[in-house]
Amino acid sequence: MAVGDLEFSAAAQPVDGGQAELFARLAVELHESGGVTETVQAVVEFALSALSCSHAGVALCVHGKPEVPASTDPLVAEIYEWQTERRIGPLIEAMGEHRALLIRDTATAGRWPEWSAKVLSLGVRSVLDMPLTTATGTVGVLCLYHVQPDAFGLDDEAVAAILARHTSVAVATARREQGMTAAVDARKLVGQAMGILMERYDVDADRGFAILKRYSQDSNTKLRDVAQRLITTRSLPGWRA
Incomplete structure (x- = not known):
């Protein structure tokens, strides 16, 4: 043609x-x-x-x-x-x-x-x-x-x-x-970050995830990146319990 x-x-x-x-x-x-x-x-x-x-x-x-x-x-x-x-x-x-x-x-x-x-x-x-x-x-x-x-x-x-x-x-x-590998990696990071929050602030898993999600929304940052930041620096700048 x-x-x-x-x-x-x-x-x-x-x-x-x-x-x-x-x-x-x-x-x-x-x-x-x-x-x-x-x-x-x-x-x-x-x-x-x-x-x-x-x-x-x-x-x-x-x-x-x-x-x-x-x-x-x-x-x-x-x-x-x-x-x-x-x-x-x-x-x-x-x-x-x-x-x-x-x-x-x-x-x-x-x-x-x-x-x-x-x-x-x-x-x-x-x-x-x-x-x-x-x-x-x-x-x-x-x-x-x-x-x-x-x-x-x-x-x-x-x-x-x-x-x-x-x-x-x-x-x-x-x-x-x-994509599946990235999703699995993201879940692992979020799980580790939740564990840090649960231990440091004596909150349950639901509250730990809610903190990460809220910080992600407020800072316009991907949840995975928020989790990675917390794992690496042990802090979330600007957030208070």
């Missing part, structure tokens, strides 16, 4: 046996990668080895805006930053409209002329942006770049689409596990 200068083939090609083996290895690496940053870094490294791209990166969607946890070099980060500041470009559209965009040549692309000029000045001619989507929405965008025009063929599009699906699941899983 084509939209102005933007094209993406609907004719996905099946991967061959060698590519299937690569994806099998990727699945294992993503499972063992741990956090979100490690996950997307594994994806970027895989993209460079399995696709016709000279640069690659992943931009994650955080509160509706791109955040860059992994890229191959400063060039990718500069392209991301330019689009994020101006809220225009294929990255923004791929993330917002949940669709893949292929720019075959930034030297002749007519849409987003300022973006095209910027990317062209960095030596990038071909761009393929793949949204990372799950059942709950877009979690980010896989962005592939090449210094040559018309560098991405049907095989690259097919592999990029499969890679995007793997990445979407892996990122969503890593985020969920990271």
Whole structure:
């Protein structure tokens, strides 16, 4: 399909046996990668080895805006930053409209002329942006770049689409596990802080939690941070029993 200068083939090609083996290895690496940053870094490294791209990166969607946890070099980060500041470009559209965009040549692309000029000045001619989507929405965008025009063929599009699906699941899983770990850590901190208050002021658990919650609200500070402050300094500035 084509939209102005933007094209993406609907004719996905099946991967061959060698590519299937690569994806099998990727699945294992993503499972063992741990956090979100490690996950997307594994994806970027895989993209460079399995696709016709000279640069690659992943931009994650955080509160509706791109955040860059992994890229191959400063060039990718500069392209991301330019689009994020101006809220225009294929990255923004791929993330917002949940669709893949292929720019075959930034030297002749007519849409987003300022973006095209910027990317062209960095030596990038071909761009393929793949949204990372799950059942709950877009979690980010896989962005592939090449210094040559018309560098991405049907095989690259097919592999990029499969890679995007793997990445979407892996990122969503890593985020969920990271969130669960943070929640457990927060509960532990709050529990320790409550114990300090209970011992020092002879209050019960409910009263100890109420103190922390009230201080959090009055100081406009996260409950976790209030608990950490109390544990570290053994005091809550400005609070009196």
